[in-house]
Amino acid sequence: MTTTLTEAPPPLSPTAPERTPPRRRGRLTPYWLLLPGILWLVLFFLLPMVYQASTSVQTGSLEQGYEVTWHFATYWDALSAYAPQFLRSVVYAAAATVLCLLLGYPLAYLIAFRAGRWRNLIMVLVIAPFFTSFLIRTLAWKTILADGGPLVGALNTLHVLDVTGWLGWTAGDRVLATPLAVVCGLTYNFLPFMVLPLYTSLERIDPRLHEASGDLYARPSTTFRKVTFPLSMPGVVSGTLLTFIPATGDYVNADLLGSTDTRMVGNVIQTQFLRVLDYPTAAALSFILMAAILLMVTVYIRRSGTEDLV
Amino acid sequence: MALLTWLKRHLVVLAGLLTLGYLLLPNVIVTVFSFNQPKGRFNYEWQHFSADAWKDPCGVADLCGSLALSLQIAFWATLGATVLGTMIAFALVRYRFRARGAISSLLFLPMAMPEVVMAASLLTLFLNMGARLGFWTVLIAHIMFCLSFVVTAVKARVMSMDPRLEQAAQDLYAGPFQTFLRVTLPIAAPGIAAGALLAFALSFDDFIITNFNAGSAVTFPMFVWGSAQRGTPVQINVIGTAMFVVAVLLVLASMALGRRRTRRKA
Numbered sequence: 001m002t003t004t005l006t007e008a009p010p011p012l013s014p015t016a017p018e019r020t021p022p023r024r025r026g027r028l029t030p031y032w033l034l035l036p037g038i039l040w041l042v043l044f045f046l047l048p049m050v051y052q053a054s055t056s057v058q059t060g061s062l063e064q065g066y067e068v069t070w071h072f073a074t075y076w077d078a079l080s081a082y083a084p085q086f087l088r089s090v091v092y093a094a095a096a097t098v099l100c101l102l103l104g105y106p107l108a109y110l111i112a113f114r115a116g117r118w119r120n121l122i123m124v125l126v127i128a129p130f131f132t133s134f135l136i137r138t139l140a141w142k143t144i145l146a147d148g149g150p151l152v153g154a155l156n157t158l159h160v161l162d163v164t165g166w167l168g169w170t171a172g173d174r175v176l177a178t179p180l181a182v183v184c185g186l187t188y189n190f191l192p193f194m195v196l197p198l199y200t201s202l203e204r205i206d207p208r209l210h211e212a213s214g215d216l217y218a219r220p221s222t223t224f225r226k227v228t229f230p231l232s233m234p235g236v237v238s239g240t241l242l243t244f245i246p247a248t249g250d251y252v253n254a255d256l257l258g259s260t261d262t263r264m265v266g267n268v269i270q271t272q273f274l275r276v277l278d279y280p281t282a283a284a285l286s287f288i289l290m291a292a293i294l295l296m297v298t299v300y301i302r303r304s305g306t307e308d309l310v
Numbered sequence: 311m312a313l314l315t316w317l318k319r320h321l322v323v324l325a326g327l328l329t330l331g332y333l334l335l336p337n338v339i340v341t342v343f344s345f346n347q348p349k350g351r352f353n354y355e356w357q358h359f360s361a362d363a364w365k366d367p368c369g370v371a372d373l374c375g376s377l378a379l380s381l382q383i384a385f386w387a388t389l390g391a392t393v394l395g396t397m398i399a400f401a402l403v404r405y406r407f408r409a410r411g412a413i414s415s416l417l418f419l420p421m422a423m424p425e426v427v428m429a430a431s432l433l434t435l436f437l438n439m440g441a442r443l444g445f446w447t448v449l450i451a452h453i454m455f456c457l458s459f460v461v462t463a464v465k466a467r468v469m470s471m472d473p474r475l476e477q478a479a480q481d482l483y484a485g486p487f488q489t490f491l492r493v494t495l496p497i498a499a500p501g502i503a504a505g506a507l508l509a510f511a512l513s514f515d516d517f518i519i520t521n522f523n524a525g526s527a528v529t530f531p532m533f534v535w536g537s538a539q540r541g542t543p544v545q546i547n548v549i550g551t552a553m554f555v556v557a558v559l560l561v562l563a564s565m566a567l568g569r570r571r572t573r574r575k576a
Binding site for chain 1: 322323325326327328329330332333334335336337339340343354355394395397398400401404405406407413416417419420422423424425426427428430431432433434435437438450451453454457461511514515517518521522530531534535538542546547550551553554556557558561562565
């Protein structure tokens with residue numbers, strides 16, 4: 001009788017002398033279970049970060065090889081040369097995150113409270129697009145937003161493009177190759193990552209709370225503001241993180257739907273690394289992006305965590 | 311007036327359905343354009359109806375080869391990440407040990423890191439090591455980023471398991487191995503399956519990390535990316551549509567099966 005698998009909860013039956021040997025064996029078991037996976041992450045996630053940090057302070061050339069010279073000026077040069085791309089990444093990602101929240105909340109609410117017997121079908125329809133490669137689906141936006149296509153034509157007739165053009169989101173009577181197209185693509189690509197966590201946290205809410213709020217003469221809008229939305233905060237926090245983080249680093253949407261004026265920091269890293277082969281600059285850019293994201297995420301989690309308690 | 315109150319009451323439903331439409335519109339376009347006969351190299355403008363591409367899905371050079379490579383990588387990455395991730399999940403739920411916090415953060419970090427950062431840093435490692443980029447480097451990368459997602463999925467299931475079931479098995483003289491195989495594993499199976507499915511989808515559809523670390527190997531997403539520059543064959547839409555339809559049918563079938571099983575139990 002061994003209890004190797006049940007260390008955490010207090011074992012019910014075995015007597016003390018019997019238990020001693022398996023427990024000693026059990027003490028090492030978690031480490032054996034963890035070893036291969038953690039080793040994999042250390043070797044292929046942490047170690048690369050160290051190599052990247054070291055590459056970013058190297059100087060040299062591709063032909064003569066690189067050497068660590070603690071050349072921190074690379075960071076300053078990269079930051080000053082690519083400041084617009086950094087700013088664009090943050091702005092586009094923030095815009096896409098806000099849009100995802102505005103679009104995703106009603107859908108998550110619909111699935112959680114109003115879908116009835118259609119709930120499972122709608123869930124399937126939210127997840128199923130994942131199985132068509134996201135690149136194919138992003139290319140479809142080229143057709144939807146095509147110059148002179150029905151959508152752009154309609155927006156033109158309604159003078160929407162005049163307004164967005166004045167705001168600098170679109171140029172002339174085109175939507176493709178403008179910031180609006182990139183943000184639209186980002187929003188589309190990361191929307192499911194907003195809807196799913198929102199749905200999970202909304203689904204946990206006891207519907208009787210809504211009834212109670214109504215019984216206490218709260219109007220539906222008050223119920224939403226004081227009951228539903230605060231209780232869905234965990235979903236809002238993880239949803240915004242799951243959209244904002246990948247959107248900041250994305251370069252696929254900016255490349256396929258944008259132009260040279262919509263390049264994001266991901267595009268720069270990709271070009272420097274795979275085409276220009278300027279490894280130190282690329283590594284420095286990637287390091288700055290990582291640091292910026294980690295900082296933003298930490299601050300955001302702290303802030304939202306305290307708000308959550310209030 | 312009646313219309314206005316109706317609208318007010320169903321505003322959430324309408325907005326939700328609009329979002330659903332936004333999510334599904336590209337899939338509709340992909341499907342419709344799989345029946346297109348484009349003029350020129352790009353398949354962005356509707357011309358004529360034609361089912362040619364459906365009759366010959368492998369008619370484009372390298373397309374089906376890249377698909378096979380993607381499936382192969384996704385299969386091995388799923389297997390690797392599921393085995394390693396399940397082990398970690400069991401260790402985290404069932405045991406107390408030192409460095410638990412550090413390990414949890416290490417597992418969280420790959421999920422909170424933009425893909426391009428992981429891609430670039432992994433490439434610096436491989437370049438420094440002098441590794442030959444190709445199938446193996448891609449597989450290594452895919453197992454790395456799928457691992458955390460598998461751990462999350464399996465952990466949720468194992469945490470909700472009743473430990474008394476295993477104790478009962480042991481009281482009935484089942485050895486530790488037998489207990490694991492006949493009690494623990496079957497109960498944890500849905501979590502493991504969910505993790506594996508997630509890993510497969512993530513690996514199969516990954517572009518950014520693969521693009522950095524694949525060298526001259528071409529996976530299906532890389533083929534699509536390349537064709538966006540050179541010209542998009544209709545066959546890409548055929549494969550995209552087929553995958554969507556198969557996925558929906560599989561999910562609906564498993565849902566129907568699950569419903570029938572619960573009904574039989576009841």
